[in-house]
Amino acid sequence: MNDLQRDALIAAGVDVAHLYEYRASGKQEDRLELTACLKALRPRGTLIVWKLDRLGRDLRHLINIVHGLTAKGGGLKVLTGHGATIDTTTAAGKLVFGIFAALAEFERELMSERTVSGLALARSRGAVRSR
Numbered sequence: 001m002n003d004l005q006r007d008a009l010i011a012a013g014v015d016v017a018h019l020y021e022y023r024a025s026g027k028q029e030d031r032l033e034l035t036a037c038l039k040a041l042r043p044r045g046t047l048i049v050w051k052l053d054r055l056g057r058d059l060r061h062l063i064n065i066v067h068g069l070t071a072k073g074g075g076l077k078v079l080t081g082h083g084a085t086i087d088t089t090t091a092a093g094k095l096v097f098g099i100f101a102a103l104a105e106f107e108r109e110l111m112s113e114r115t116v117s118g119l120a121l122a123r124s125r126g127a128v129r130s131r
């Protein structure tokens with residue numbers, strides 16, 4: 001977790017002992033830290049994340065997380081991203097979450113398409129992919 005994210009979460013009232021960090025891609029659903037975080041969240045608790053894409057980039061997964069939080073009487077609060085905060089404990093926040101979750105997934109798909117296209121172009125020009 002970089003300092004910008006950590007500082008924003010602490011400023012939002014998150015106790016340092018309750019910060020969960022995962023350094024690999026947010027695209028993966030089976031993240032041990034996320035599972036531990038969701039299990040540690042109390043009923044009627046609010047999960048606070050810095051940006052929506054830090055939680056996940058798949059719309060179905062994001063919706064399932066919010067649905068699980070809502071079923072426990074809790075919610076999701078997103079501190080930054082696309083010029084607005086999201087708080088799913090409010091009706092307006094639920095609407096904004098749905099819109100931004102769809103946009104986050106769309107943005108991720110566009111990045112993936114551009115990467116695949118760029119790799120295909122490089123291969124057609126004789127570039128060899130290696131680490």
